[in-house]
Amino acid sequence: MKIICIGRNYTAHIDELKNVRPEEPVVFIKPDSSVLPKQQDFYIPEFSDNVHYEVEVLVKIKKVGKHISKEFAPTYYDEIGLGIDFTARDLQSKLKEKGLPWEKAKGFDGAAVIGEWLPKTDFKDINNLNFKLLKNDEIVQEGNTSFMLWKIDEIIAYVSTFFMLKKGDIIFTGTPAGVGKISPNDYLTGSLEDKELFTIKIK
Ligand code: ZN
Numbered sequence: 001m002k003i004i005c006i007g008r009n010y011t012a013h014i015d016e017l018k019n020v021r022p023e024e025p026v027v028f029i030k031p032d033s034s035v036l037p038k039q040q041d042f043y044i045p046e047f048s049d050n051v052h053y054e055v056e057v058l059v060k061i062k063k064v065g066k067h068i069s070k071e072f073a074p075t076y077y078d079e080i081g082l083g084i085d086f087t088a089r090d091l092q093s094k095l096k097e098k099g100l101p102w103e104k105a106k107g108f109d110g111a112a113v114i115g116e117w118l119p120k121t122d123f124k125d126i127n128n129l130n131f132k133l134l135k136n137d138e139i140v141q142e143g144n145t146s147f148m149l150w151k152i153d154e155i156i157a158y159v160s161t162f163f164m165l166k167k168g169d170i171i172f173t174g175t176p177a178g179v180g181k182i183s184p185n186d187y188l189t190g191s192l193e194d195k196e197l198f199t200i201k202i203k
Contacts, residue, residue, distance in 0.1 A: 001168045003030040003112055004159050005056075005085055009148050009174025016177050025150050025158055028102055030085075030172075034112040041201045042110050044184065048088035051182050054175035055133035055141045055190050058083045059152055060117060061169040068160040073153035076165065080120050082131055082190045082197040084113035085172050087179075114170065115190055115197030123193065127151050134189045135180070143176030 007026035008014045014021055036042055044051050058081035065076055085106065092105035120126055126145060133141040145151070150158065155173060156165070182188070186202040 001032045001166070001170070002163070003032070003034065003170050003172060004163060005030060005106070005172040006150065006155055006174040009150055010143065010176040011147070011149065012177035013175055013179065016179070021149075025155060027159060027162070028106060029163075030107045030112050033109060034107050036110040036113050036200070040110075041203045042086065042113070042182075043203045044182065045088065045108055045110075047108075048090055048105075050088070050090040052087045052089045052179045053133060053135070053140070053182055053188055054085040054087055054179050055131065055143070056083055056085050056172045056175050057081070057129060057131055057143075057145055057152075057192065058114065059156070059171045059173065061156075061165045061171070062167055064164065064166050066160050066164040068156055068165070070153045070157040073156040076156060077152075078120055079117040080123065080126060080129070080192070081117045081170075082115045082192045083170075083172060084133070084188065084190065084198075084200065085175060086111040086113065086182075089181075112170075112172070113190075113198060113200055118192065118195065118197075129193055131190070131192045133178075134191075135182075135186055137189075140180055141176055141178035145173070147176065148173065
């Protein structure tokens with residue numbers, strides 16, 4: 001199982017990190033070992049003083065495919081979820097400066113939070129889903145999938161030209177504005193269309 005992540009997919013988040021709007025999706029991979037086991041707390045790794053939450057809508061791939069067209073992309077998933085792309089922002093900034101890959105800042109153990117899954121048939125339009133992240137009961141991120149620069153089906157078409165998609169692969173579709181630092185004893189709660197899909201305690 002692999003996790004394919006899209007970066008810089010919401011305009012306001014591109015602006016807050018002072019990034020340039022990309023001409024093509026920014027793509028990176030997290031290893032399967034980065035998945036935070038269910039019901040487990042998240043431990044801030046010792047190599048970072050600035051781990052950020054990034055709440056993202058997730059898609060679970062249900063069959064093998066490559067070079068998938070946008071039109072056929074919907075036949076490759078039945079489930080939609082919500083998760084966190086934890087990012088060691090201090091380490092990522094150093095790597096970015098040097099033009100090095102981000103894996104150490106994005107792929108460490110526990111860096112991928114995957115919440116409960118919902119059938120896509122629960123939703124009228126997956127390109128108009130509201131989602132939010134609460135930190136200690138206060139809303140810190142709010143988004144709607146209609147604001148994605150690349151929509152879910154376009155992402156599947158694009159990434160499948162580079163990577164064969166396999167059953168069980170998960171796509172993280174990018175974060176909206178409002179990313180921020182976590183501290184010990186924080187707890188994070190994510191909701192998709194008012195259904196709570198995860199709660200994580202920070203240690
Ligand atoms: Zn992200």
